[in-house]
Amino acid sequence: MNVKLKDIADRTGFSINTVSRALREDSRISEATRVTIRRIANEMGYIPNVVAGSMRSNRSRTIGIISADSANPFFAEVIQGIEEKARKANYSILLINTEEQAANERDAIRLLLGRQVDGLVIAPVYNDEENLALYRELTIPYIFVGRYVDGMQDHSILHGDVEGQALAVDHLLRHGHRKILYIAGPKNISNTIDRLQGLTQAYHAHNLEIDESYILSSSGHMEDGYARVNQALNRGLSFTAVVCFNDLLAIGALKSLHENSLSVPDDVEVFGFDNLAMSQFMQPRLTTVEVPKNRLGQKAVEELVRHIEDPAYPYTTVNMKPRLILRESTLANHMDNNATH
Amino acid sequence: MNVKLKDIADRTGFSINTVSRALREDSRISEATRVTIRRIANEMGYIPNVVAGSMRSNRSRTIGIISADSANPFFAEVIQGIEEKARKANYSILLINTEEQAANERDAIRLLLGRQVDGLVIAPVYNDEENLALYRELTIPYIFVGRYVDGMQDHSILHGDVEGQALAVDHLLRHGHRKILYIAGPKNISNTIDRLQGLTQAYHAHNLEIDESYILSSSGHMEDGYARVNQALNRGLSFTAVVCFNDLLAIGALKSLHENSLSVPDDVEVFGFDNLAMSQFMQPRLTTVEVPKNRLGQKAVEELVRHIEDPAYPYTTVNMKPRLILRESTLANHMDNNATH
DNA sequence: CGTTCATGGATTAACGTTAACACAACATTT
DNA sequence: AAATGTTGTGTTAACGTTAATCCATGAACG
Numbered sequence: 001m002n003v004k005l006k007d008i009a010d011r012t013g014f015s016i017n018t019v020s021r022a023l024r025e026d027s028r029i030s031e032a033t034r035v036t037i038r039r040i041a042n043e044m045g046y047i048p049n050v051v052a053g054s055m056r057s058n059r060s061r062t063i064g065i066i067s068a069d070s071a072n073p074f075f076a077e078v079i080q081g082i083e084e085k086a087r088k089a090n091y092s093i094l095l096i097n098t099e100e101q102a103a104n105e106r107d108a109i110r111l112l113l114g115r116q117v118d119g120l121v122i123a124p125v126y127n128d129e130e131n132l133a134l135y136r137e138l139t140i141p142y143i144f145v146g147r148y149v150d151g152m153q154d155h156s157i158l159h160g161d162v163e164g165q166a167l168a169v170d171h172l173l174r175h176g177h178r179k180i181l182y183i184a185g186p187k188n189i190s191n192t193i194d195r196l197q198g199l200t201q202a203y204h205a206h207n208l209e210i211d212e213s214y215i216l217s218s219s220g221h222m223e224d225g226y227a228r229v230n231q232a233l234n235r236g237l238s239f240t241a242v243v244c245f246n247d248l249l250a251i252g253a254l255k256s257l258h259e260n261s262l263s264v265p266d267d268v269e270v271f272g273f274d275n276l277a278m279s280q281f282m283q284p285r286l287t288t289v290e291v292p293k294n295r296l297g298q299k300a301v302e303e304l305v306r307h308i309e310d311p312a313y314p315y316t317t318v319n320m321k322p323r324l325i326l327r328e329s330t331l332a333n334h335m336d337n338n339a340t341h
Numbered sequence: 342m343n344v345k346l347k348d349i350a351d352r353t354g355f356s357i358n359t360v361s362r363a364l365r366e367d368s369r370i371s372e373a374t375r376v377t378i379r380r381i382a383n384e385m386g387y388i389p390n391v392v393a394g395s396m397r398s399n400r401s402r403t404i405g406i407i408s409a410d411s412a413n414p415f416f417a418e419v420i421q422g423i424e425e426k427a428r429k430a431n432y433s434i435l436l437i438n439t440e441e442q443a444a445n446e447r448d449a450i451r452l453l454l455g456r457q458v459d460g461l462v463i464a465p466v467y468n469d470e471e472n473l474a475l476y477r478e479l480t481i482p483y484i485f486v487g488r489y490v491d492g493m494q495d496h497s498i499l500h501g502d503v504e505g506q507a508l509a510v511d512h513l514l515r516h517g518h519r520k521i522l523y524i525a526g527p528k529n530i531s532n533t534i535d536r537l538q539g540l541t542q543a544y545h546a547h548n549l550e551i552d553e554s555y556i557l558s559s560s561g562h563m564e565d566g567y568a569r570v571n572q573a574l575n576r577g578l579s580f581t582a583v584v585c586f587n588d589l590l591a592i593g594a595l596k597s598l599h600e601n602s603l604s605v606p607d608d609v610e611v612f613g614f615d616n617l618a619m620s621q622f623m624q625p626r627l628t629t630v631e632v633p634k635n636r637l638g639q640k641a642v643e644e645l646v647r648h649i650e651d652p653a654y655p656y657t658t659v660n661m662k663p664r665l666i667l668r669e670s671t672l673a674n675h676m677d678n679n680a681t682h
Numbered sequence: 683c684g685t686t687c688a689t690g691g692a693t694t695a696a697c698g699t700t701a702a703c704a705c706a707a708c709a710t711t712t
Numbered sequence: 713a714a715a716t717g718t719t720g721t722g723t724t725a726a727c728g729t730t731a732a733t734c735c736a737t738g739a740a741c742g
Contacts, residue, residue, distance in 0.1 A: 004698060020700065030720060051396050051457045051699035055727050061390060062435075071421035073414060080412035083438055090458060094403075095436050096422055114390045115433060222622050251622050258624055267390075278717050281563050281592050283599055283624035294412075345728060356692050361730065371690060393728035519683050 003046045012040050020238025023048070030198045041219060047124040054116060063304060064112030065095045066105060066122040068189075074246065074293060075123065078145060079296025082121060089305050091118070100186055102128035103306065119304045121297075124149050126190045141307030144288055146291075147190045154315040163190050164206075164289040164322030165198025167238050168243060168271045171324060173206045175331065177241045177269070183228050183253065185220045185245035195245055213237070224294050240268060241330075245274035247288055249281045254282060254329065270329040284328030292320055344387045353381050364389070384534040401533060404645060405453030406436045407446060407463040409530075414617045415587065415634060416464065419486060421464060423636025429647050430457070441527055443469035450475060460645045462638075467488050467531045478646060482648030486641040487632075488531045502532050505545075505630040505663030506539025510584060511611045512665060514547045516672065518582045518610070522595065524569050526586035527563040536586055536614065554578070559587055566593025582671075588613035588620045588629055595623055597665050597669065605656050611670040625669030633661055 005023075010015045014037065015154035021045075022029045022037035029037075054060040063086055067075045073307060079095070086093050094112060098104035102125045107132075112120060120142040127150050135142065135152060148156040148271055168220060172180055174198055182199055185192035198213070203210050216232065225244055232239065233256070242257070244250040250272030253259035262268050271277055279286040306313045325330060344365075349403055350357045355378065357608075358610055363370045363378035370378075395401040408416045420436070427434050436455060439445035443466045453461060463484040466472065468491050475494060476483065489497040513521055523540055526533035537556070544551050557573065560567035566585055570629075573580065574597070583598075585591040591613030595605060605607050605625055613629035619625040640659055647654045667673060 004717060006661075006698080017700080017723080018721055020698095021721090023443045024698090024700090033720080047451055049457065050455045051392055051401060051696055052727095053730090054392050055396055056698080056726075058699040058700095069421070070424060071417045072411075073417070076414070076417040080410070080438070083436060087437065092435050092437075092452065093418075094429065094433050095422065095424060096433075111433065112389055113387045114391045118392060121701070181597070222618065226622070241661075251619065254624070255622050277563065278619055280594065281567070281596050283595070284547045341570060347728080357728090358693080358730080360693055361728095362691090365730090366734040369690060374690080388726055393697095394730070395727080396699090399697075399730095 002049075003041075003044045004049070005046075008037065008044060008046060011044065014036055015227070034059075050257075055267060058121070059117075059288070060116045060118055061070050061090060062092050062094060062115065062117045063301065064108070064115070064120045064139065065093050066108045066120065066135065067095065067097055068093060068122075068123050069102045070097050073248070073278065074274050074291075077277070077293035078123075078297040081294035081299075082145075083145040083297075084294075085298040085301035089301065091301070091305065094164075097271040098123075098125070098334045100125060102131055102188070105131055106134060107274050109138075109191075113140070118308045119299045121145050121193060121304060122191075123147055124190050126193065128188075130253050141304055141311075143300045143304045144294055148317075153242040153317050155316045155317075157296055157303065157320070159291045159296060159320040160200065160322035161194035164291070165243075166202040167198075167290055167322065167324050168273070169199050169202035169206065171326075172207070172243065172269065172271065173202060173331070178208070178241040179241070180214060180230055181237070181239040181242045182215045183218050183225060183242065183244045183249045184215060185218065185249075187217070192245060199243070214239065218245065220249060222252040222255075224247045225249030225254075226256045227252070229256035231252045241271065242268060243271040245273060247276045247286060250286055250288070250329070251279070251282060252286075254286070262328050265331045269331060272329075275325050281326065281327070285326045285332075287330040288325050291325040292324050296320065342389075344382075344385045345390070346387075349382050349385060349387060352385065353378055362442040392446070401457045401459055402431060402582070403435060403456065403458045404642065405448045405449070405458040405461045406434050407453070407455070407465075408438055409441045409464050409535045411436060411438055411643055413538065414589070414619065414633075415615050418583075418618070418634035419464075419638040419641075420639075422453050422590065422635035423486075423642050424638075425635075426478045426639040426642035429644065432585065432646065434640070439464075439466070441466060441529060442474045443472055443529070446472055447475060450479075454479075454481070457516070459649045461469075462486050462641045462645060464488055464530075465531050467534065476596060482645055482652075484641045484648075487637055489658075490531065494658050496658075497565060498644065498659045498661070500632045500637060500661040501663035502535035503542065505614065506584075507543040508539075508632055508663065508665050509614070510540050510543035510672070511546065511586065512667075513582050513610065513612065516547070519549070520580040520582070521555060522570070522573055522578065522580040522583045524566060524583065524585045525556060525558050526590075528558065533586060540584070555580065559586065559590060560588060562588045562610040563596075566590030566595075567597045568593070568596045569596035571601075574603075576679040577579040582612065583609060584612040584626050586614060588615045588627060589668070591627055591629070592620070595625075595627070605670050606672045610672060613670075616666050621668065628668045628671040629668050631664040637661065 005019050006014045006017045021039050022034045065145050096108040121142050124147055139317050144156040216228045242253045250270050257264055257268055264270050272286045275288045275290045279288055346357045349360045364376045390434050437449040446466055447645050460481050463485050465488055470634050485497040485628050557569045583594045598605050598609055606612050613627045616629045620629055646674045
């Protein structure tokens with residue numbers, strides 16, 4: 001059997017409680033006692049039973065992470081940031097993927113509540129009625145990472161989707177593009193909506209109307225980018241630039257353009273979004289919008305932990321600035337090119 | 342306060358224990374009682390306190406996952422398989438990254454033991470003395486995923502590193518290559534050792550000796566592949582093929598070759614390993630060795646759960662077959678080209 | 683018709699920890 | 713010197729669940 005507080009108590013002669021307090025660095029234990037107890041505990045190879053402690057103290061030091069798909073490089077990096085920060089703050093993380101399904105998200109929340117997590121970091125499906133109700137009933141802190149749902153934006157850590165997409169499209173419009181193919185993301189997430197809005201905003205700023213036939217839907221994967229561009233070309237749609245909801249789509253788009261003997265950026269310029277690690281290794285290097293993924297995860301945990309440790313700490317939307325990363329997939333002969341690789 | 346078994350007991354008139362058993366589908370409860378209790382529990386929005394249950398039953402239905410780096414696309418896919426399978430088997434996963442540091446791995450194991458996990462899935466650092474001792478002392482089941490440590494191979498799920506690398510190198514040797522640059526992986530993992538052995542094996546099968554100056558070390562990231570090939574070219578090393586420990590390196594290598602105006606595959610052929618999702622979107626599409634990453638994760642959980650549920654279930658190494666995926670980064674004019682993308 | 687057995691449920695005692703309270707010994711204040 | 717802290721520790725009671733027992737009822741049996 002594993003070593004318990006009782007074993008240390010028996011061995012040292014102190015009470016279980018004193019042992020517990022000494023190991024927890026409680027201030028009311030004398031230095032001498034603390035040292036003795038810690039030494040013996042080490043000798044005996046004591047590993048605290050966190051489950052038992054959680055139960056009594058009503059704090060599990062565990063955070064639930066509800067991601068859409070941990071294998072998606074975007075989330076993979078966000079989760080990395082979360083894991084790192086959580087580990088350093090002495091929290092453990094329980095990870096669940098929802099595959100963007102509202103019902104899975106509900107199940108995940110309930111499961112994690114049952115496991116007594118101290119807080120939740122969620123990449124939420126957009127405005128699902130049932131889920132909105134569920135969030136409102138939550139009695140533990142929760143942070144939406146990289147996304148939002150209506151009415152609870154103050155729980156979100158965001159990275160300027162509207163502005164970022166507007167910047168990208170504006171960049172192209174300013175350089176004369178008028179036939180821009182836009183490949184949108186999955187329907188049920190706020191990012192898709194915001195980036196579409198950014199697109200519109202940029203057009204309007206140039207007093208232009210969008211041709212809806214240049215907006216294609218997708219689920220945001222590399223295969224979609226490839227297939228959508230193929231389809232557009234097959235339909236005989238003419239365009240001089242492709243703006244993608246994310247880098248994965250853009251990578252697929254690059255592939256299709258290459259196969260169709262269209263040169264990037266000379267024949268067609270391509271814009272991604274997210275700045276994945278792999279994007280600068282594409283041929284050509286992908287121009288994109290920077291999203292601080294790792295930082296996003298870290299920030300989510302930082303905020304969450306503050307809420308956990310101080311229930312009075314108010315919720316406020318955290319906004320991170322988007323930034324264009326101009327590389328080889330767009331033409332670089334202009335002054336606002338401030339990035340290399 | 343949350344609904345507890347006691348609340349349901351009060352409401353239905355049954356004892357706490359009967360309620361507990363009814364909800365757990367215990368056979369000794371009548372159908373009528375079970376139905377009533379379940380209905381009321383639902384009405385009241387009961388969510389079982391898993392922590393309390395774990396404590397009493399000594400089973401947490403939690404698995405600890407010790408990965409090197411969850412943001413690495415290889416692990417990201419393995420973890421996805423793990424998460425999916427675990428969720429379906431009604432287990433939750435606690436995720437920790439070690440950054441390939443033996444000391445972090447130890448900390449992770451102890452942390453997870455303290456959290457009373459029912460089993461561990463580990464991507465272990467190779468043969469760290471202290472860790473080997475720690476594994477041997479473990480009283481819960483554990484599976485090494487995609488790697489092994491000496492003396493405990495039977496705890497591993499493997500995917501034929503030696504054979505896979507030998508196949509790849511043999512393929513090139515058979516097609517006349519004699520100057521093959523090999524970029525190896527991180528020193529402290531079994532995969533690096535095995536793949537180097539596969540390399541050697543293939544050379545020996547062709548009665549050739551390896552020129553050690555063609556073997557470069559790396560930590561297995563895209564940047565390394567890029568830098569190593571750059572360095573080799575700068576050193577004036579002549580080679581007709583680059584074989585990489587993994588796809589990430591190969592992607593970096595492709596970049597460097599392109600920048601140095603070397604055509605792939607015409608001037609230099611490039612071989613990766615792992616078959617990452619992104620690899621078929623490279624320009625040119627990357628030839629590689631298939632590793633069933635998702636399946637690897639799933640299998641690890643399958644095995645682990647069997648061990649958890651039946652302590653007598655014997656450990657045996659699970660081997661998965663490697664398979665060449667020949668694409669555009671190698672010349673395809675030969676009969677054994679059986680793959681597209 | 684008493685005995686045995688199955689069925690359905692209640693009672694009690696844990697699981698290992700921490701919180702709340704109590705209290706002795708000694709120091710400090712007034 | 714009494715009153716009031718302060719320091720360090722022990723005692724007791726939870727936390728919410730499940731395991732281990734035990735018990736009542738009625739059916740089945742010879």
